Amino acid sequence: MLSSGVLAITSYFVYNMIQRSIEKVNQIEATQLVREEQKIRSTLESIQDGYYEIDMTGKFLFYNHSLLELLGGKSESDLHDCQITDFMSAGDAKKLEQTYQWVAHSGTAVKCVEWEVIREDGISKRVEGSIVLILDGEETSATGFRGIIRDITDRIDSERMLEESRFRYKSLVDHNPDLVCSFELEGVVTAINPATEKITGYSANQLVGTTCAHLLSGIQRFIYLRPFLLAKKGRSSSFEISISHKRGYMVDLQIRFVPIIVDSQVVGVFAIGKDITEHKQAEETINHMAYHDALTDLPNRRLFTDHLTRGLEQAERGGHKLAVLFLDLNRFKYINDSLGHAFGDTLLQKIAERLLSCVGQHGTIARMGGDEFTILLPVLQQESFILLIVNNIIEAINRPIRIEGHECSVTTSIGISLFPNDGQDAQTLMMNADAAMYRAKESHRNQYEFFTPIMSAQASERLTVELELRKALERNELLLMYQPQLEFKTGRVTGVEALVRWLHPKRGMVSPADFIPLAEETGIIIPLGEWVLRTACLQNKAWQNSGFAPMRIAVNLSAYQFKQANIVQVVADILKETKLDPVYLELEITESVAMQNAEQVIVTLEGLKSLGIQVSIDDFGTGYSSLSYLRNFPIDRLKIDRSFINDITSVQGESTIAASIIAMAQSLKLEVIAEGVETEVQFEFLKSKGCTEMQGYFFSKPLLMEDMTGRLVSMRES
Template identity: 70%
Template sequence: MIKLLALRIVAIYLLLACLFQIGYIDGVSNVMLSIAGILTTAGFLYFAIRRNLELFSRKEAVFWKREENKLRSTLESIQDGYYETNMEGNLVLFNHALVDILGLPEDELRERNITEFMSMEDARKLKQTNQWVSHTGTAVNCVGWEVIRWDGTRKSVEGSIVLIRESEGGRPTGYRGIIRDITERKDSERMLEESQYRYKSLFDHNPDLVCSIGFDGTFTTMNPSTEKITGYSANQLMGRTWSHLLGTGSKLRMLRYFVRAKRGISSSFEISVQHKHGYNVDLQIRLVPIIIDNQVVGVFAIGKDITEHKQAEETINHMAYHDALTDLPNRRLFIEQLTLGLVQAERGSYKLAVMFLDLDRFKYINDSLGHTFGDRLLQTIADRLHQCISTTGMIARMGGDEFTILLPVVIDENTVVQTAESIIEAINQPILIDGRECSVTTSIGISLYPDDGSDAQTLMMNADAAMYRSKEINRNTYEFFNPVMSVQASERLEVAQELHKALDRNEFVLVYQPQLHFESGQITGVEALVRWQHPRRGMVSPVEFIPLAEETGMIVPIGEWVLRTACRQNKAWQDAGYGPMRVAVNLSAYQFKQSNIVQKVDEILQETGLKPEYLELEITESISMQNADYVIETLDQLNRLGIQISIDDFGTGYSSLSYLRDFPIHRLKIDRSFVNDITASDGDAVIAASIIAMARSLNLEVIAEGVETEKQFEFLLSKGCNEMQGYFISKPLPAEAITDRLLINKITATGHTFMQNN
């Protein structure tokens, strides 16, 4: 009996040696090999002991029982699951680690088939593997499958399968093996695989340039975006250095940061690379060291294409410093350059000139011909200024029709004069826009450093004052600044500020100049004229404040006030019983161009109760000749209201008789410039007579203004002029004085008696 047991033990150890020979070489650790050996030996011993326990004596049984417990303890101490099955796969022996892996209590696990814990596919593969092991007698290791635990959770396992024989060379009785839980390892492998996939996806599909560079500066890897951004294929770039993509300046910049990256320091910077087709691509580059085992082994370059961003940035910057219409530098850039020029002029001990200019009557042209025409005109002026200024000078648009010129180096003041004269000559040349010819003039003011100021603000202010002085004197000329202009500019500014408050303070008053009918001698109308009754300056002439009102835009509300006040006064005279007559109100170009002018006039008539036929609106000849279609349409609407229309200052413009024939007007007013010398100048007499004759042929009435002498009166009467106004009849009078005249007019039969009483 002892001999038989010994033989069985020897057989067990021979099997153990065999297991070590075929052990877990492919994919199983040395630890697992050791465990496999121990468990296999333990299994054989346990099996031998269990099969032969009844053969021993009581003393021997105790001994072997103790050994069995040791082996059982050994099996339970390891973390991997040990199992033995019969040939059908039913579990006959297993340790507690297997219980944990399969997730079923030990008493319920015995005799269960191991395939119950697998998917159908894995069970099929296990059966095939068992058949192969049974047929060949060769052990199999590293068999992997997924355990489906009793609670439905899953674990990835890896195991070995060894055939159990009844004796050496005997029939197979079952299978034994080890199952290791490799769930964590599988999860790690899956996470690593997913991480690698994500990295590859990030690398391949990243819209930014991503490449790795060796210590020698050669490309080692690159993504498709690198090819797209540079225009070179990977084959063309691999093994080449980054330096051939860069210009000299960019190479030095890149080299500086590349050296830092090789030292382990990340850097971010902008650089320009040259595309394969020759144009530059702006990149925001970040160089990141590649560190493995605490050693820098290369450099990652990540580059974002910021070409469009840079272009947009440059566009925005250009817009911030340039005028959108003319593309000239704007006020901001001009002041910066002027300030810089002053520093250089001080260092170089030379002079500097600032020139201010604007276009005479530009607002009138802009309002008459439209803003599109005005914009084209300003662009043309900007081009002509460029032709007059050397490359060292600078032209800027301040806004509207105002331009400034900087001459940073003035050695001889005659060069400033020559420049101003060339500008005036260039601007005076006729301008043809969309088939329409236009002529403009300019007024220029000049200040010099250091004579007229030492800072940008002072020089600009003084040049502006000189420009206004040029405009006041004669226009179409230039003026150098002198200190007197500064006082005048200050006063002008003060007047402009007070003008804004004058309406609210009720400082405007109307005076009325009678209009006399030649044949009847009766007052047939009055012209309303505005005056400014300033609390400190006294009565201010329209010549002083009307141009300012036009420049500041106050002319529109002032004109509306004049129209309302005149209509209200005329209605008051009629209500007082005086004979009905016209009140003439002059419409400025700015009022006439208001889109709601017809509606506004109608509202005032409704408000004051004056009938339309007793209101006469005077427009200047120059207004009537600009944008004739608009003028005719507007005049037609006013005429349909029943309002009288007259052309003021007739003869001073360039009237087209064809237009004049189409205008719905009632009378022409001969300008006083012709009446003044009507008896002394044959030319003026002929013009006046021609206007009267032409008006009669067009069935229009004629009124002459500025009649101051009896000879003028007699001449106009002899030529058939219908009406007149002027100091020969009466100067402009306040409403109260006109009331007295109307009373006299009411009881006087002839104009001759009226003049004697005057």
């Protein structure tokens, strides 16, 4: 048994050994703790997310560098004096404080709470953070909170952009007026937009999950298949197709198949389609209009030429003949001018119907324009068939036509050319048929003529005259002659009528009857008429400047001139240019022109009268004037047509008409001038009936300007 001293010494040594062991253990544990702490700190500094520890008041106790950067790069010393709520809005701070209180109360960690960090540099960051309660060493009471704060600004922006993109795509598809469908690679519909429902008539429930085969006919499925296969291979293409609407009618679509590519793989096909039904219909209408006459709906010149060209190819291959008929209507211009264009248009439509009934399926009928028609008989075995068709046409057109209570009759002249005898191409055959038609018109109306070579020369001559007439104005080949107009009571010259003549260098003096119709047909009448009006005004002004007594000069306006929309301005400009007092100009229009569209004629006449000029109705008695219209016309005189003057004393009816016209004019307080007075008997009769003025060979033929000036000189000296 150990003594107490030994025990004491032993206890001392043991105690020291234990103390040294405890110190050594403590040193080891302290070192390990430091290492662990450094390891933890190193780990926290290495992460990109912010790490924080705060006390129960929210004051920062510990944080990593990433948190400093997230909060705006503040220094560590600055952050020690801050609270976590200093970097957020009041609303977010209140929400976060409530969350901290809940964590402290429940002891349950919160994994994700969002708020907005507001930095001193003005930049805002959207973040999400976790909150974990920190307990003391005894784990009995809370000392603070720790957590991770992550910057989710880019993620939020990406999500927002993705959402916006999704809504944009949905808006683009849903509000697109065109059809949009998506297909699986097997051709099954996976989605459609509302426009698809409207265009097809089928709902999404009825189309999704199908191949749309019920919308396509057999041939349309083949049109559809190839572009779809191309799309499956990654190539887009477009095509036109017709589908059947749910209600049974067809819808024309222009479709583009576009491959749907995900991760470089085609996973489906988009179909984008535009409804082109109206466009196709409009295209067909335009195409029809391009090849058909708007008034009669017959083929026009263009389509007729196409048919004729194809017919010539077939005739040459088949070794048979072919005929071209060219016809126009006799007296149509007179009817059109007398009863108006609306009447004339209806007449042409009636004629077209009759031509169709005569020709039927044996050929093509076309309207060339105006009252000219052409007929193609493409397969001829016997020429007698032509005569059968021609005679049927002549008989059909001859029959009276009743339109709007009026009954009228027209006749036709027909020219015929044959392949291969009269031409090898469309242009030659049409030109030769035209020449034969003019020959028929000149020789005996209401008949037909087959083309002969001499007609070609005549047609060439007519073309030559047209070309020469166009140059006549430039070459100063036109001139005016003047026929005096006298007052019955005094014999005084009250005016002259200006009459145009063509002094051709080779043909000599050409009568208006030989070139005015050609001028009207070709449109040359417009510049020619202005030249006549200007020259007449200049000459009248020259006579006045030479000291002769002022008198009016009468100029005839053709129907084409009078219908010009700017005719009033044209006359006003010429009066201004020539400085002629308007009171000394008289414009003559024929009765047939006056009655074409009486209401419009009155407007034009009032415009002309407002210039201060005089107006007369020429060839009166040959048209269809009614007294009610004459009362409204702003005119100064009537001119009795020479046809009533020629037989005024030998034919009772003619003298009665002339006397009636004079009496009617007196009742309307209009002056009357008789043209074509050639005998003393005519002179005395007209004078006895109260006719105001006369014009004709009985007093003077039309005179050249020099001769008219001489006549004025002799009258002044007598």
